[in-house]
Amino acid sequence: MRSVDAHLAEILAAVRPLDPVVLGLDAALGAILAEDVEAPVALPPFDNSAMDGYAVRAADVAAASEDQPVVLPVTLDVAAGDGARRAVAAGHVTRIMTGAPVPEGADAVVPVEWTDGGVSEVAIRRPAPAGNAIRRSGEDVRPGDVVLSSGAVLGPAQLGIAAGVGRSAVRVRPRPRVLVLSTGAELAEPGTPLAHGQIWESNSFTLVAAVRQAGGEAVRRRAVGDDPAEFKDTLDALLGEADAVITSGGISMGAYEPVKEALAPLGTVRFEKVAMQPGMPQGFGLLGERQVPIFTLPGNPVSSYVSFVLFVKPALAVMRGLPAAPAPTVTATLTSAARSPAGKRSFLRGVLGTDGAVAPVHGQGSHQLAALASANALIVVPEDVTGLTEGEAVEVIPL
Numbered sequence: 149m150r151s152v153d154a155h156l157a158e159i160l161a162a163v164r165p166l167d168p169v170v171l172g173l174d175a176a177l178g179a180i181l182a183e184d185v186e187a188p189v190a191l192p193p194f195d196n197s198a199m200d201g202y203a204v205r206a207a208d209v210a211a212a213s214e215d216q217p218v219v220l221p222v223t224l225d226v227a228a229g230d231g232a233r234r235a236v237a238a239g240h241v242t243r244i245m246t247g248a249p250v251p252e253g254a255d256a257v258v259p260v261e262w263t264d265g266g267v268s269e270v271a272i273r274r275p276a277p278a279g280n281a282i283r284r285s286g287e288d289v290r291p292g293d294v295v296l297s298s299g300a301v302l303g304p305a306q307l308g309i310a311a312g313v314g315r316s317a318v319r320v321r322p323r324p325r326v327l328v329l330s331t332g333a334e335l336a337e338p339g340t341p342l343a344h345g346q347i348w349e350s351n352s353f354t355l356v357a358a359v360r361q362a363g364g365e366a367v368r369r370r371a372v373g374d375d376p377a378e379f380k381d382t383l384d385a386l387l388g389e390a391d392a393v394i395t396s397g398g399i400s401m402g403a404y405e406p407v408k409e410a411l412a413p414l415g416t417v418r419f420e421k422v423a424m425q426p427g428m429p430q431g432f433g434l435l436g437e438r439q440v441p442i443f444t445l446p447g448n449p450v451s452s453y454v455s456f457v458l459f460v461k462p463a464l465a466v467m468r469g470l471p472a473a474p475a476p477t478v479t480a481t482l483t484s485a486a487r488s489p490a491g492k493r494s495f496l497r498g499v500l501g502t503d504g505a506v507a508p509v510h511g512q513g514s515h516q517l518a519a520l521a522s523a524n525a526l527i528v529v530p531e532d533v534t535g536l537t538e539g540e541a542v543e544v545i546p547l
């Protein structure tokens with residue numbers, strides 16, 4: 149049997165980052181930047197007010213106090229967006245709004261709360277030091293600054309700064325488009341009645357959600373039956389739209405294994421046993437001229453999700469332009485004893501608490517969907533360990 153590490157290494161060596169494309173900011177959430185984004189101008193582009201109030205010369209209001217307010221004429225009114233270049237003379241003040249350009253001559257802003265709010269003249273009850281409530285041009289970004297470097301993950305704030313420096317589109321590695329195809333004649337679509345011998349199809353929903361969480365775009369196709377020709381036709385018809393394919397089911401030792409039967413003859417997809425529990429039967433290969441990676445995951449629901457976490461998610465990260473790395477782990481303390489088969493790396497489902505303790509959930513079978521849903525972590529038990537005792541330190545993969 150192959151080791152988990154060898155299987156992952158083969159996958160990570162085979163997948164490539166997707167070619168960069170230019171995407172509008174609306175479409176770029178989660179994409180990885182493939183260029184440096186530079187600011188063409190300073191941010192803020194001009195000195196502006198941080199508060200609603202009055203732009204003054206600090207010297208003119210230095211003597212202001214609650215008992216003896218300084219009363220000055222209001223000769224200008226500047227709203228945010230005011231495009232005129234204005235100036236204010238000594239002894240005069242400008243009513244100013246947050247974000248409005250500070251007129252030339254003014255060197256401080258007095259918040260409206262320190263005044264009587266006058267419109268033609270204003271009584272100012274507190275002095276404002278020079279620079280008060282003024283946001284200086286360039287104090288966020290200087291012209292030419294690289295505000296985002298190639299390789300940055302575009303989250304909400306990163307899209308914000310891209311827009312903030314005037315960009316409507318960015319060059320990125322796109323989110324991989326992943327085709328999720330489940331197989332099995334026993335699978336009924338959720339929402340339809342269940343005949344004897346059938347179960348509701350669940351893997352594709354888990355895998356589609358997992359792809360999205362991993363920064364990909366998923367296309368889900370209704371389960372295909374146990375006919376290898378039907379499976380191959382469906383795959384061929386949809387491959388052109390996909391950057392990667394995930395299948396579930398149909399790869400083990402049974403009489404009806406459509407995925408294995410359809411793909412094994414191509415010679416480009418390898419099926420093998422990986423020394424892990426759950427998720428022993430695995431397949432991986434590259435399809436067609438575009439060398440589209442295909443992950444043929446086992447059908448048992450826990451097995452397919454664990455396989456996704458261990459193998460597909462790191463591969464999608466590489467396709468997105470992120471560094472190749474196995475699923476990250478944290479160290480936790482086991483709250484009860486656990487067993488594991490010899491010679492296989494186990495991934496027990498567990499609940500990881502904020503206190504750093506992890507408890508294996510009840511129901512460790514690879515078909516036990518509800519137990520999986522109650523877990524938030526995988527407890528990693530090395531190949532050479534068959535028993536863990538309460539209080540032991542273990543490595544855990546948070547889900």
Ligand SMILES: Nc1nc2c(c(=O)[nH]1)N[C@H]1C(S)=C(S)[C@@H](COP(=O)(O)OP(=O)(O)OC[C@H]3O[C@@H](n4cnc5c(N)ncnc54)[C@H](O)[C@@H]3O)O[C@H]1N2
Binds near residue numbers: 330401515
């Ligand atoms: N003789 C052997 N039998 C099995 C072996 C073996 O080594 N020798 N391995 C077992 C292991 S381990 C696994 S895992 C499964 C993997 O089998 P397949 O990948 O071929 O999957 P199926 O047989 O199609 O399905 C397995 C199981 O999962 C259910 N399933 C499948 N697809 C879905 C879906 N989309 N949603 C919900 N549930 C699904 C299916 O009904 C089966 O119960 O093989 C073992 N057998």
Ligand code: MOO
Binds near residue numbers: 425426428446448515
């Ligand atoms: O390895 Mo299978 O994935 O146990 O259920």
